Amino acid sequence: MTVYAYLVSGALLLLGAVGMVRSRDLVHTVVCLSVSQSGTFVLLLAIGYQRNAPAPVFSPPSPPTTAVTDPLVQALALTDIVVSGTVTALLLALAIQVAKQHGTVDPDGLTALEG
Numbered sequence: 001m002t003v004y005a006y007l008v009s010g011a012l013l014l015l016g017a018v019g020m021v022r023s024r025d026l027v028h029t030v031v032c033l034s035v036s037q038s039g040t041f042v043l044l045l046a047i048g049y050q051r052n053a054p055a056p057v058f059s060p061p062s063p064p065t066t067a068v069t070d071p072l073v074q075a076l077a078l079t080d081i082v083v084s085g086t087v088t089a090l091l092l093a094l095a096i097q098v099a100k101q102h103g104t105v106d107p108d109g110l111t112a113l114e115g
Contacts, residue, residue, distance in 0.1 A: 005046035012039030026095040026105040030088060037084040041077055048073025 016036025023029040048070045056068040099105050 002046050002049055005042055005049070009039045009043035009046060012036065012042060015039075024106055024108070026098060026107065027092065029107075030091045030095060033091070034084065034088050037080070037087075040080055041084075044073055044077040044080060048077075 013036050016032045016034075016039065019032030019035065020029050023032060050067055050069055053067045053069045056071045095105055098110065102110055104110065
């Protein structure tokens with residue numbers, strides 16, 4: 001089961017990276033970055049997965065077992081999702097500003113930015 005999650009994670013990361021390299025549009029680049037970040041979500045959840053392990057919340061009637069899921073990995077995945085949303089929103093806002101200022105979102109067409 002977890003081997004498939006690792007393969008899906010690697011495929012998402014690779015697909016997003018190839019899309020960013022081949023992109024001719026700033027908005028497409030941001031979407032490809034978002035796909036790559038989705039691969040990191042899957043990777044984090046695959047790392048923290050344990051078969052037949054309960055949640056790490058213990059109540060008095062149920063004593064803790066030896067195998068529980070790691071709550072740190074789940075917290076990191078949630079943090080990764082929030083950071084991904086923030087980065088995506090910021091980059092899309094920057095792409096809108098570039099389109100307003102220069103009239104294009106093609107990276108090759110932004111000759112005024114060359115130094």
